[in-house]
């Protein structure tokens with residue numbers, strides 16, 4: 001069966017729905033959203049429909065079907081659980097040349113209700129001509145995740161200036177280029193940043209100029225999460241689909257990179273920019289070069305770009321050079337590694353706070369406030385600590401943290417090869433050496449780390465490699 005696709009303007013038109021259950025309710029909700037004047041006929045009404053009748057939003061025609069119900073309606077939907085009645089309604093509608101839909105019965109239906117993705121005023125409708133509605137729903141889900149929610153605003157903006165766009169870009173090819181630029185460039189970016197006025201200004205400035213499309217010079221700083229690709233945000237996935245060029249760190253997993261647009265240029269700036277000191281400057285230079293060339297640049301970083309990721313410096317640099325930055329937060333490894341090791345970072349029985357620290361800051365560890373960090377009933381999540389475990393344990397113990405304070409090291413967190421090594425603080429360096437812990441690894445110190453033993457759930461190794469001797473965890477007082 002081949003269907004003719006059609007978008008109907010039902011605003012103010014009477015439409016009949018026969019049936020009063022939850023299926024009818026869903027159909028009616030969509031009809032009301034399109035401005036139709038809904039009349040319902042049904043023996044019983046579900047509570048939502050009864051309420052809508054009481055509110056005067058829909059009319060209840062009666063309980064047993066009457067052929068007059070079809071008089072002067074434009075469409076009819078039969079959604080009862082009585083197949084004979086559904087067939088009768090369809091046959092009568094056919095005689096009166098009214099389009100009818102029988103829910104879940106393609107053969108009896110003269111029109112079908114597609115699965116839709118709404119980015120009002122943009123509507124995307126999907127139909128399998130009744131062959132496999134479940135598949136249409138899956139395709140709808142995919143489109144939902146791909147398409148930004150600001151897309152509707154872009155369409156509305158284009159609608160508002162349609163006449164002017166046609167006037168200023170009379171040539172069809174030039175007009176197409178202009179619309180391409182709207183979708184891929186700074187106007188859409190401004191809408192995503194919830195800056196409608198800036199978006200409008202950009203559109204108008206470009207229209208007034210001789211440029212074919214709004215010039216892009218923007219970079220998306222995107223957090224790729226800790227490694228498991230399913231921890232990417234929808235926004236990050238969309239950015240990967242949109243990117244012309246991706247500058248990524250070595251830590252970004254292959255599985256995440258595999259989700260990017262196939263023809264996007266991928267640059268491993270971890271490798272390419274080798275030497276420690278020149279590295280950041282080279283990254284800045286590359287970002288600027290690609291952004292100025294008008295490419296859609298995604299700077300992809302492990303975890304979150306603003307948590308020990310130097311995202312702040314990159315943003316400052318780009319803004320200084322007049323490049324607009326969008327930031328897409330990612331799941332930082334402290335949060336993800338703790339979760340994948342079964343450690344609730346702030347379990348209310350054991351921890352009042354959580355501190356995110358780095359073992360490799362600008363300053364030496366001597367400058368840190370160890371007496372504060374060594375207080376009990378708090379959790380430390382230490383990034384980049386593998387080569388400094390000895391020093392860290394020494395400082396914490398010297399500042400008074402108990403020797404039996406639990407720790408857990410999560411190596412390759414969220415990846416198939418994740419390992420969790422746990423023990424007591426006094427054994428931290430020896431234990432890590434014995435198990436040859438390698439970067440990337442996240443160190444968690446604090447009472448909650450012992451919970452890794454109880455709640456391990458991810459990976460083959462569901463017990464930590466080295467267990468804490470069942471230490472008794474002092475619980476926090478309720479008022480503490």
Ligand code: SAH
Nearest residue numbers: 303304309332333383384412413440441442
């Ligand atoms: N911006 C990142 C951190 C970058 S610093 C974030 O928000 O997570 C790099 C450090 O992150 C590593 O040394 C390690 O401590 C931690 N890390 C990143 N990915 C990790 C992973 N999959 N497992 C364990 N630690 C990880």
